[in-house]
Amino acid sequence: METYTMRPIGILRTPHAEPKGTPIQPSGAGDTPGVAEVFPEFAPGLKDLDGFSHVILLYVFHLAGPPKLLVTPFLDEGQHGVFSTRAPSRPNPLGLSVVRLERVEGNRVFLRGADMVDGTPLLDIKPHVGAFNAGGPERLGWLEKRLGQAGAARDDGRFAATESGEEKRGGGKE
Amino acid sequence: METYTMRPIGILRTPHAEPKGTPIQPSGAGDTPGVAEVFPEFAPGLKDLDGFSHVILLYVFHLAGPPKLLVTPFLDEGQHGVFSTRAPSRPNPLGLSVVRLERVEGNRVFLRGADMVDGTPLLDIKPHVGAFNAGGPERLGWLEKRLGQAGAARDDGRFAATESGEEKRGGGKE
Numbered sequence: 001m002e003t004y005t006m007r008p009i010g011i012l013r014t015p016h017a018e019p020k021g022t023p024i025q026p027s028g029a030g031d032t033p034g035v036a037e038v039f040p041e042f043a044p045g046l047k048d049l050d051g052f053s054h055v056i057l058l059y060v061f062h063l064a065g066p067p068k069l070l071v072t073p074f075l076d077e078g079q080h081g082v083f084s085t086r087a088p089s090r091p092n093p094l095g096l097s098v099v100r101l102e103r104v105e106g107n108r109v110f111l112r113g114a115d116m117v118d119g120t121p122l123l124d125i126k127p128h129v130g131a132f133n134a135g136g137p138e139r140l141g142w143l144e145k146r147l148g149q150a151g152a153a154r155d156d157g158r159f160a161a162t163e164s165g166e167e168k169r170g171g172g173k174e
Numbered sequence: 175m176e177t178y179t180m181r182p183i184g185i186l187r188t189p190h191a192e193p194k195g196t197p198i199q200p201s202g203a204g205d206t207p208g209v210a211e212v213f214p215e216f217a218p219g220l221k222d223l224d225g226f227s228h229v230i231l232l233y234v235f236h237l238a239g240p241p242k243l244l245v246t247p248f249l250d251e252g253q254h255g256v257f258s259t260r261a262p263s264r265p266n267p268l269g270l271s272v273v274r275l276e277r278v279e280g281n282r283v284f285l286r287g288a289d290m291v292d293g294t295p296l297l298d299i300k301p302h303v304g305a306f307n308a309g310g311p312e313r314l315g316w317l318e319k320r321l322g323q324a325g326a327a328r329d330d331g332r333f334a335a336t337e338s339g340e341e342k343r344g345g346g347k348e
Contacts, residue, residue, distance in 0.1 A: 002295065002345035002346070003180065003345050003346050004180045005179055006268075009265050027308060042257075045265070048258040051258070051318075052311065053314075054308065070219070070221065081219040091216060094268075096270075123268060126270060127315065130311060135228065137226065137227050138228075139226055142225055150305070172179060
């Protein structure tokens with residue numbers, strides 16, 4: 001089977017030391033600051049990013065446990081397919097957050113709305129442009145009735161490898 | 175350096191045979207149909223996805239050429255840092271599209287707004303929930319004046335490895 005090797009472009013610095021207690025989405029993180037420390041060799045790629053008010057961060061859920069196809073997410077008691085949730089225990093442990101960009105200084109991108117654990121490996125930054133989407137969303141499935149809880153909800157560690165002694169989704173070496 | 179190995183969860187089927195001529199965003203793809211064919215072993219992860227009107231697809235720009243930190247995107251004549259664009263020639267060739275979900279049949283997710291090349295390796299599906307974002311966007315940087323062109327713009331092959339004889343970003347074997 002074909003595989004693809006991803007190399008972090010930087011590290012996310014946030015006040016959240018571990019999964020447990022971390023806000024589950026940027027909307028719940030409020031003004032929580034964070035810094036995307038891009039490795040110096042990638043800093044030229046940040047040119048003109050500061051014109052955008054919001055950016056998409058793609059990163060690795062490096063502390064997540066093994067993949068689960070059915071999960072009980074933080075916002076519901078029922079089981080749902082992992083692809084209909086944002087749970088970290090995904091086949092490919094890719095996380096996505098749309099955060100507010102405050103400023104760029106050299107290789108450091110200052111953010112608000114940080115909902116990632118400190119030390120999270122950063123894979124990509126993209127400008128957030130809602131007008132690029134194929135519209136929507138109009139329907140939010142099982143989340144429809146639970147959306148109001150997202151702001152106050154915090155990670156309880158249920159998907160973290162370290163809580164249960166399982167192996168982390170950490171990377172290989174090269 | 176730590177690396178992370180991603181294994182596709184499926185393949186994206188679309189009417190776009192090659193990068194050249196492909197719409198550059200779902201908003202420009204209109205009703206163009208596509209199918210995310212998830213490998214059967216991952217099909218249980220699709221449970222309850224059909225309640226959502228829009229989903230985020232994360233995939234590999236498998237035909238992109240080598241990474242460039244400064245790019246001239248389809249919508250502008252100037253050079254911008256790759257992280258302030260959606261250009262495929264990224265350090266980690268991760269693509270993101272927010273598409274309309276039509277229905278789910280077994281392991282097949284039927285979509286509208288397909289802006290990916292046929293055969294694109296799919297890494298993840300997430301529900302699109304704008305309310306999870308840290309607000310925005312309010313400012314769109316260099317794109318602000320160019321957004322109106324995004325619908326009609328088509329890929330001209332400038333980032334494709336095959337156009338220039340460069341090596342593709344294709345995966346390893348395992």
